Amino acid sequence: DLSEIAIYAKIENHHYRMLKNLTPGPYTFIHMATKQVPRRLQHPKKKTIGIRVPDNAIAQALLAELDEPLMSSTLILPGDELPMTDPYEMRDILSHQVDLVIDGGYCGFEDTTVVDMEDDAPVVVRAGKGDTRLFET
Template sequence: MAKILKIYPENPQENLINEAVKVLQNGGVIIYPSDTIYTIGCDIYNHKAMERLAQIKGIKLDKHKFSIICNDLSHLSEFTKPIETATFRFLKAHLPGAFTFILEANRNLPTSYKGHKTVGIRVPDHIVPQMIVEKLGHPIVSTSIHADDEILEYSTDPELIAEKYEKLVDLVIDSGYGDNTASTIVDLTSGEPEILRQGKGIL
């Protein structure tokens, strides 16, 4: 049964953030808020946790398109090929924010990203995932929680999310109601921004 932690962005308690980080360090899968929708994630460097995440999504790990959640742009060089100054300025102007930017991947990606030529990078404008990544010391991964509702594409109520995923994940962070609009996906691999999916973020 998943534990539920109430961590609100107005006053996130450090001891609760540390508890979430410990779950990740132990190979756990968590549900956490962002500046868009609630997402499922784990430690990017824990292969078994990544396999669990793929299983929850009903896909094979080698087919995943999980985004990488960073707390700032300092992690980019770990996972992406060198970025031109103009592209870096563009990223800096729009992050943190409700965007997923597709960039060319380098060979330093973890084994669970083997074969990926590109990678999606997110820096959400939400203090909770930012603090989690900062305390963990490296990025976590993100994949969306879809709703079973025919009208709503994404689940927004953390209590209902917890009910649905209580046997699948180890921890659910309740930060109040989430959004029901996902991030805007922008491909930057050609040098010019190309919107692949219009979401909450406006260029």
């Protein structure tokens, strides 16, 4: 949820209200990172961070159990152009390199919609599963 977002991202009140209405959902929101965010987790030049609240039962359960945010990335192996979506294939290839593979079923290829919220007016950086019409002026 967004209850601790101010620890990680500098966010204006009107942006917070927008995020509250659109999360959980298929969006990644880019904000200026706070000093609490390690440099290696920030964009190297812009000092920004992407914030996402996924609408996924497994991710929500993990977050509730851990009671802290997770850093994640799309699983695209070196030499591949598309992300892995088959949990059985992930287990076969990666089981000796990771502690756990959670079988949440097959997932799709559709990206999240990425919205840059560094300035006053949000800007869609990448159109994806989330409705981009919400950000048109």
